[in-house]
Amino acid sequence: MRTGSSLSVSAYTPRRRHHHRYTAAWFYIIILIAITSVDVVIAKDCANLLTIPISISSRIGSGASGRSVPLRVARGGTNDDEAVSNENESTDNMKQPLLTNAHAEAAPSTAPATDTSNWRTKLRNVVFPIYGEEMTKFLLIGSIKFFVILALTITRDNKDTMVVTECGAEAIAFLKIYGVLPAATMFIGIYSKMASILDKKPLFYATCIPFFAFFFLFDAIIYPNRGSIQPSLSTVQSIMRVSPSGGGASAIFSKLFANWTSALFYIVAEVYSSVSVGILFWQYANDVVSVSQAKRFYPLFAQMSGIAPIVAGQYVVRYASRAKDFGQSLRRLTWMVNFSGLMICLFYRWSNAYIEKTAGVSEDAKDDSARGEMLVKQKKKKKSKMTMIESARFLASSEYLRLIATLVVGYGLSINFTEIMWKSIVKRQYPNPLDYQRFMGNFSSVVGFSTCIVIFLGVQAIRILGWRIGALATPMVMACLAIPYFSSILIGLDSPQQLRIAVIFGTLNSLLSKTTKYALFDPTTQMAYIPLDDESKVKGKAAIEVLGSRIGKSGGSLVQQFLVLVFGNIISAAPVLVVLYYSVLGWWAYSAHRLSSLFYARTATQERNKED
Helix, strand or coil: CCHHHHCCCCCCCHHHHHHHHHHHHHHHHHHHHHHHHHHHCCCCCCCHHCCCCCHHEEEEEEHHCCCCCCCCCCCCCCCCCCCCCCHEEEHHHHHHHCCCCCCHHHHHCCCCCCCCCCHHHHHHHHHHCCCHHHHHHHHHHHHHHHHHHHHHHHHHHHHHHHHHHHCCHHHHHHHHHHHHHHHHHHHHHHHHHHHHHHHHHHHHHHHHHHHHHHHHHHHHHHHHHHHHHHCCHHHHHHCCCCCCCCCHHHHHHHHHCHHHHHHHHHHHHHHHHHHHHHHHHHHHHHHHHHHHHHHHHHHHHHHHHHHHHHHHHHHHCCCCCHHHHHHHHHHHHHHHHHHHHHHHHHHHHHHHHHHHHHHHHHHHHHHHHHHHHHHHHHCCCCCCCCCCCHHHHHCCCHHHHHHHHHHHHHHHHHHHHHHHHHHHHHHHHHCCCCHHHHEEEEEEHHHHHHEEEHHHHHHHHHHCCCHHHHHHHHHHHHHHHHHHHHHHHHHHCCCCHHHHHHHHCCCCCCCCHHHHHHHHHHHHHHCCCCCCCHHHHHHHHHHHHHHHHHHHHHHHHHHHHHHHHCCCCCCCCCCHHHHHHHHHHHHHHHHHHHHHHHHHHHHHHHHHHHHH
C-alpha cells in the first residue's frame, strides 16, 4: 500500500489534481447547503434543551460567537481567526505598520485586478479571497482542519457524557490530574523521540492513526465487554471500605475504578484534543502556507472550524442520541469519528502530493518559493535529537516561549475553574446519558454557529486594533461573563428554578468564553509562534500545546480537589474559586501585554530581514 511519503511527484497528474479540487469543492458545497438547513433548527432546539429563552437564544446566534469570515486581501490586513494559527497573526500584527499598504503583495498574481467601484470584487476579496490554483491548496488543507475538529467535537462530548453520568462531574478533576497529565507527558516524550527519527509525513501518520485505532477498538471490543472486564461498584466500594452513600475523594475514586473503561476513553480523548489541532493541523499548515497566503487562508480555516461543531452536534442530536441505548449511540458516534480519521489521512496525502507538484512554482510571493525550498531541504536534513529534559530546559530558557505557555496555562486554569461546576449542575438537570448527550450536542452546535458569526468581528478587531487587543480580549470578556454565573451559584441551587437559572448563566458563560477563545485567543496565540525559528516552533510548540494546556487544566483540577477536601463540595468553595479565578485572569492579562511587546519587536525584525 502506498504511503504519503512514497508519493511520486511525477505520478501526480493534472487530471488527479483537478479531481481532488472538485472532490473537496463538492464536499464544501454540500456542507454549506446542510448548514443553511440546520441553523434555524439549532436555534429552536437550543432554546429548549439549553433552557435558554428564545429571545436569549436568538441573541446568541446573531451576535455572540463565531468564526470570523475573512479579511481584506488587497490591503493586506487580513487577520486570523479561530483556532487560527501562527502565521495569520504574524501577518497581522507583525506587520502593524504594513497593515495600510505594504501588503499589496498579499493578493496573489492570480487574483483579478480589483476595481474599487466594483462592489462584487470587493465582496469577493472580503468573503473568499482565494484565486486560481490556490483553490486546490486551500480546499485540501482546509478539509484536514474540518475533519480534525469534527472528530474532536464528537469525542469531547462523548467523553464528558460517559464520565459525568457514570462518575459525576467531580471525577473530571481527578482524571485530569492522575490520568490526563501523565498521559500527556508520556505522549510528548514519545512525540519528541519520533520527531527526531521520522520525517514529517511518517510523523503525521504515526501521531494520528493510533488515536483513531483506539476509538475503533473501544467501540468494537472494550465497551461491549465492559461488564466482564470492569469490577462492580459494590466490589470496589467494599475493597476500598467506602460507604455506598458516602462522598469525598474515596467515593469518586471508587466510581472511576468501577468505570475504568470510560476513564480510559476520557484520557485518550483529552490528549487527542490537545494534539489534533495544535500539532496535527497547525504545525502542518504553518509549514506549507506562506505568510501572504496565511492572511487569506487562515480566517477561512477558522470558518471551517466553526462549521465542524455544527455538523458534529447535529449528528449527535438528530442521529446518535436517538439510538435505543447508549451502546448503540456510541457505535454511531464511532462511525463518524473513524470516517473523520480516514479523511484526515487522505486529505493530508492529497495535499502533500499537490504541494510537492507545485512547490517552488508559485507566483504568490518570495516567501512562497522560499518555503517550497525549505520543504525539500527538510527531507534531507537530519533532525537534531532532544531529550525530554532538554526540551523542558529549552522552553524555560526562552522568555518568549514562557509567556506563550503562560497564556495557555492561564486559559486552562480559568476555564477549568468554571466548567466542572457547570457540568455538575447540567448533570443535575439532565441525569439520563442520552439527554445529557443531546444537550452537549446542541451546545456544540451553538458554539460552532456563534463562532462562525463572531469570528468576523474578532478578525476585524485584530486587524484594526492590533495583536495586543486581540490577546487581551479573551481574559477581559471572561472576567465579565463570570459575574452573573458565580452570582447565581452563590445565591443557591435549592429550587428547580434556581437550578435552571444557574444552568442558563453557566451555559452562556461557557458558550461565550469558548467563542471568544476560538475567535481571538487561538489566532493570537498561534500567530505568536511565527517569528520563532523552526526548532522552537516544532518542539517548543509541542511542549506548550500539550503540556501547557494539560498543566493549566490539571492545575485547576488539583486546586478544586483541595477545595473539595476543605469545603466538602465545589459549590461551597465558590467564594474561594472566585478569588482564584480573577487572580489567574489578571496574571494572564499581564503576560499577554508583555508578550505583545516582544511579538511586535520580533516580527518587525523578521520583516526587515525578509526585505534585505
